[in-house]
Amino acid sequence: MTEALASYPETMTCCATLATRLLWIVPVAPMVAAGIIALLKQPYRKTAQMLAIGSMVLSLAISLFAFSYTVGGWMQGVTIRETVNFPWLHFGTTAVELGWILDPLAAVMLVMVSFVGLLIFIYSSGYMAHDENATRFFCFLALFAGAMLGLVISNSLLLLFMCWELMGLTSYLLIGFWYFKPSAAAAAKKAFLTTRVGDIFFLLGIVWLFAQTGTLLFYNNGAGSIEHSALALLLAQPAALGLSAATAIGLLLFAGAVGKSGQLPLHVWLPDAMEGPTPVSALIHAATMVAAGVYLIARVYPLMQAGALTGGTTTALTVVTWVGASTAVFAALIAVAQNDIKRILAYSTVSQLGYMMAGLGMGGVAIGIFHLITHAFFKALLFMGAGSVIHGCHEEQDVRKMGGLKADMPITFITYAAGMLALAGVIPFAGFWSKDGILEAAFTWKLSNVPFFMLVFGALLTAFYMTRQVSYVFFGYWRGHKTAHESPAVMTMPLVILALFAGILGFFGTPAWPWFRAFLEGHAAPFEPGILLEPELAILMGVSTLVVMVGIVAGWRIYGEKSPAASEPDALEKAMPGVWKFLSNRMYVDELYEVTFIRFYSWWGKVADVLDRRVWGGAVAAVMALTALLARINRSFDTTFVNGGFDKTCEELATSGGLLARVQSGRVQSYLRILAAAVVALAVILVWSSRP
């Protein structure tokens, strides 16, 4: 819609400015806090909270400072991109380098993560007030925050990977926080292993990139792995199936993102991750960690964009788009048929992450990341609201056992409603503008318009299931046991703050004033309210508003103030029982994996064991048996022939000796007999020999 605006020049200062040089404190502060908290004993919960919250305040302060510096640069017409790199370990004649970066992308992510993180930390002090392991909770939470902030400022793919895995560890520890529950322990393991499947492809991509370009730094004064000369090198290298090394590496890195961001087919861990405490779901599995995959693709976007253009886009980005769009619809369909308040939001998150990926694929970094930022705010709000509801309903999580809470929990209701409208995409809330940006990109995508229709359908479903959820929870009449109560201020204050942002954040990214896009892409942001009246844009906005309205109205008509009892089947279930069953069973994907991959894994383990014990071990046993047999043959040969032969010879000698001994009889008569015989014999011989 907007004409291409002249790009601001980049600065690549050799000596980083203060903002960049201080940036390392942002991730390190929470990590240090985590280290100290780890040594504290349980009764020191207040100290742990103070340390964790204090470190996040420090990180937020520095993040805001860095952000303002970057914005200041933008206002002067310069795109800031400053790095600090250092060698980590040397091998051969080269080295593995690590480093951090400050650019617009990193700056907005830093502010979002530290701000939302801080609010959730504050919220957690209320939510986890009665948990006996609260100290450990803040330790893990602070460690997570440090890892996420470290990931956001990483200028090295290796450092990014290390933070990525560290986040995976803390996610594992936090999902399984109530480790005495078998379901929580199993969910934690599932999360770690499913993301690890993606991570092994990620690792292959990393070592490939390293080997080809000789560096893992993103930006290094022109020598970075995603800078021009490296990309040219990668494009020239053929990989397989007609792809270039650039595309192949991009796809491998995307595989890691698929795991971490819960895209199809590695989404199965995210809904199970709801076993963790709700602040964990809000921070990790809504706002930040799951967004890391989206951030990764945004960070390596030059790599994804490099390559032959078919239909105006590259193979890598096409794959990203299709995976994102499919996930968006898939998860939204399943969310319609869920009854756990957190699971609905979990599938909603999977769906929205699909939107972000599709936005990246079709519209570029700014489009995808804008939705990431707005989503972080309103999804965290929704999860924290859900936590407030769960807390107020005495740990009930089934929406069919709630109802009428808008009277009992007014603050939660209003803030939740704001979040719901933002998520559904009702103008003028934030979600409308960010989702519209994605829809606009999809509409103008040259390769196909199927993703556009998929995403529009997804928007309808989103509005529908959110209306369903809000009706069940806040409208109608109360179906629980004890009366519900509002949550304390320490929990509702963050909700209010987030709700405000959910309202106003969108205005930074409207077509009328595309500030966010301008800031990330480095060009001017003209204020043109008239652009909203341009036919294409107006129609698009109209269509998406219409679709959302249809979804809300349909949801209200079906679920309105009805509040059926939990034992009754859902209204949709009565209408389409087969479809409902399919959707509420999550399209049986978990079951599919169980009978294929899991079963293969156990079966192959048994094969390995049998190979070991029977085949290799059997070969060794056969050799040993053969050796024993040979030994036995040898022994019997020894006993019979050698020994026996020897013995026989001795016997014969003895016998002949005995025979000979008998000659020495001691009797003169026998001697004379022998003498006579000898004389006769001698005479005969003499006569015989003297004959002529």
Next chain:
Amino acid sequence: MSALPILTLLTLLPLAGAVVAVLSGKRARGVALITSLLSLGLALYVWTLVPANGSIGMVERLDWVHSLGVEYHLGVDGLGALMLVLSALVTLMAADAAVRVHHAPNLFFALVLVLEAGLFGSFTALNFFHWFLFWEISLIPAFFLIKLWGGPKRGPAATQFFVYTMAGSAFLLISFLAVYLATGSMDFTHLSLLASTGELQQMIAAKLGPISMWLALGVLAGFAVKVPLAPFHTWLPDAYAEAPTPVTMLLTGAMSKMGVYGLLRIALPIFGAEIARMRTPLLVLAVVTVVMGAWASVVQKDLKRVFAYSSVNHLGYCLVAIFALAVPVSGAAQQASQAAALNGVILQMFNHGLTAAALFWFISILQLRTGGLRGVNDFGGLRKPAPVLAGLMGVALFSSLGLPGLNGFVGEFLIFRGVFPLSWQAATVSVLGLLVTAAVILTVIQKVFSGPVPAQYANFPDLDASERLALAPVIALMLILGLVPQLIVDSVNPTVVYLLTHWRF
């Protein structure tokens, strides 16, 4: 450095300690601890004296049997020194873990110290006769340690371990005798020099005929059993499981590294060209070792067997890297990959030794507290009564899994960085090992530490002060080496560069 025969002293120190231990009766453990602590100090000192250019230093050289070409030739470079430090450290950990030796503790600790001396000797020897002597000598205390203090099936396990390793060594011996006949030398450095110029093959062909491939195979046979390389590894699970757990720490921590060290010190320098010709089948076997080693640990019910197979898997990565780098050099990029692979192998040797010994230490602690139980399903929910144990063992388990930030990751990363360009097929299949290992380790954590606490473990004692004091430095070392691996790499890398320039494939 001809003044003090420091390497001889280092080897004699545990022998002296062994004598003292035999005479000390019940206090033998204290003697063993002090001796191994002193050896560790001495080994660290040796490490600081290693030449900066990566060549062999602290050489001690005396004629022994001149007519047979046998010399008393000792020396260490960065690789050897690191192995000395590892052996000393693992012995210290094993002595620390052996809190309850039921009978004849004086003999037990004496044998442990003799084993340490055998390890020191084999990591410093540079003449085949001398090296082979220590290679075989270290088997004897290991055999007796398994046979006299082991589990119910210790007899067959010890015998198989001893005879199988000997059988491999027999081929090794024959091959080296042939080499001696062809060259008149048993010296590793001299033979390596001959091999790098191609003279070795000519001499063998001249004197004995075209049998250099067979000689290489003979040498590989000895190491294939020791490391182990599949399918010659079946002695390992029984030996590891039946040995008393402190002895298993020694077996996995240090003795298994003798095989890898032998490949780096003997097989690659002297028979590099032949190995390069056999590269593909060797790589296949190495990848099989990685993948099947990991997968065999999936169905094991005994924790010691789980980690025995896991050791096979971790050492398999070393083998993959070693065989992958056996290619004739063709450019700077490939040299960088070879350097990465070799650094990775050496780091993996040290890190795996440390982590595996720590894991078996924890298993021994679990055994001690439950009267000998060590099945995967014997425990449950231990995190509640014993959080410190769960935390420290968790760190060791995640290090074994290869989590970045802990020591296990760095070696594996360098190995994959090196192997991928040299053989992408080997790298791609080997990553499966990472996935399966993660699944196995997380299952162990889930079964041992998570879930509801069974009634009998409600008062499971956590680590006491002495155990924390002993284990904390080990775990801290895992963290430190994960974040600051330069501590090791900076002294190993010069040796890597030096070795690679002197090897000819």
